[in-house]
Amino acid sequence: SLLDERQQRYEMQVAERLGxxxxxxxxAPLPVNTLRFAQASLGSLLGSIGYFYGxxxxxxxxxxxxxxxxxxxxxxxxxxxxxxxxxxxxxxxxLVVAAWSRDLADDIFASWMGLMxxxxxxxxxxxxGAEAEQRVPAEFMQQHRTQANPPxxxxxxxGMLDVKEPxxxxxxxxxxxxxxxxxxxxxxTQAASEPHTxxxxxxxxxxxxxxxxxxSSGLDDYPRATTPTSAERHIDLLSWIALFSRILSSLAxxxxxxxxxxxxxxxxxxxxxxxxxxxxxxxxxxxxxxGMHANGG
Numbered sequence: 094s095l096l097d098e099r100q101q102r103y104e105m106q107v108a109e110r111l112g113x114x115x116x117x118x119x120x121a122p123l124p125v126n127t128l129r130f131a132q133a134s135l136g137s138l139l140g141s142i143g144y145f146y147g148x149x150x151x152x153x154x155x156x157x158x159x160x161x162x163x164x165x166x167x168x169x170x171x172x173x174x175x176x177x178x179x180x181x182x183x184x185x186x187x188l189v190v191a192a193w194s195r196d197l198a199d200d201i202f203a204s205w206m207g208l209m210x211x212x213x214x215x216x217x218x219x220x221x222g223a224e225a226e227q228r229v230p231a232e233f234m235q236q237h238r239t240q241a242n243p244p245x246x247x248x249x250x251x252g253m254l255d256v257k258e259p260x261x262x263x264x265x266x267x268x269x270x271x272x273x274x275x276x277x278x279x280x281x282t283q284a285a286s287e288p289h290t291x292x293x294x295x296x297x298x299x300x301x302x303x304x305x306x307x308x309s310s311g312l313d314d315y316p317r318a319t320t321p322t323s324a325e326r327h328i329d330l331l332s333w334i335a336l337f338s339r340i341l342s343s344l345a346x347x348x349x350x351x352x353x354x355x356x357x358x359x360x361x362x363x364x365x366x367x368x369x370x371x372x373x374x375x376x377x378x379x380x381x382x383x384g385m386h387a388n389g390g
Contacts, residue, residue: 107132110193138189141169142201145178147221152235165219166204176228178219180205181311184245191252199264202249206271210238213278217242217309240295240309241283243333244275251340254347266348273353276337280360283330286323289360289367290383291330296321318384325384328372335364 108114113131116123144166148159167178168186183205191198209215216236220229250272253265265272285292295309298321305321306313310329318325342357372380 103136104128104132107135107193111135135189135193138168138186139193141172142190142197143167143169143176145219145221145225147223147225149216149220150235151216151238153238157235160210163208163221164204165208165221166201167219168201174228177221177225178205179242180215180217180219181243181245184243184248187246187249188252191249195256195258195261198249202246203264203268205246206268206275209271209275213274213276214238214282215242215275237295239282241279241293241330242309243311243329244279244337245311245333247333247337247340250344254340254343262347265344269344269348269350272341272344276334276341279334279337283334285326287326287367287371289331289363290326290371291334292323292325293327293330296325317382318386320385322385325382326371327382328368328380331364331368331372335361335368338364 108128111131113123113128118124118127144164146162146164148162150157150159165178167183168190169176170179170182170186183201187198187201190201205215208219217240218229218233218236220226220234220236226234250265253262256262279291283291283294293307293309296305296307296317298305300306304314304316304319307315307317307327310327312329315329317327338357338361342354342361345351345353345357368380371383374381
């Protein structure tokens with residue numbers, strides 16, 4: 094039957110595109126049940142791609158308003174519970190989507206970049222349309238202009254730089270001005286108290302939790318300083334921005350923008366130096382956040 098033919102073709106494409114035929118487990122090819130698991134997992138991810146259209150509810154110092162309607166093509170993390178696009182989730186989704194179809198991944202990447210505001214901000218949750226809004230509690234509907242989300246889509250950008258196919262680099266070249274604007278938004282709005290340090294916005298000391306959530310970081314309940322203050326410095330945000338600098342430097346170099354490449358490389362080196370100066374704890378032999386923390390509980 095046609096269904097059987099399509100199923101067989103899909104199974105062959107999964108093995109071919111993901112390189113599963115070349116993987117050995119204890120010297121033997123992957124067992125059938127492992128291949129079926131891969132096929133089902135990829136199918137679930139691809140089946141979670143949706144097209145959305147609508148406006149976002151944005152909260153700013155001037156009040157709350159709706160943006161102009163806009164489209165989005167995106168994977169969703171959970172069709173029944175989170176049927177909407179999440180900015181940092183999408184960066185990881187696209188690593189898998191690109192392994193299946195670079196053209197599809199390029200379309201999704203460009204769609205997300207199309208949601209960028211004129212100052213470089215991209216809302217972290219895209220609650221577009223009545224159907225998506227029905228699954229969101231009222232307190233989470235508003236997107237806050239001061240709050241970020243990890244720029245995980247740069248992982249997809251890094252993959253674009255490594256592809257040798259003719260024309261494959263064109264999308265990264267076309268999006269370069271928006272990528273610079275996005276980077277500058279992070280550096281400008283998420284800066285912390287010391288040079289080349291950064292702080293997630295949105296932690297609420299009155300959220301009635303022992304450790305206030307950091308929803309903007311993507312690591313919602315990661316144990317941060319017990320007393321949220323403007324003096325905090327968050328190592329994961331600095332790490333994301335340092336990675337962003339390095340990737341943009343490489344992109345600028347490939348595009349022939351030598352001055353931009355040098356500026357991003359200088360920023361990257363300063364950010365790596367900041368990791369050591371501001372986050373290394375010699376007693377713990379670990380890189381740590383900085384903030385007001387009650388070690389005694």
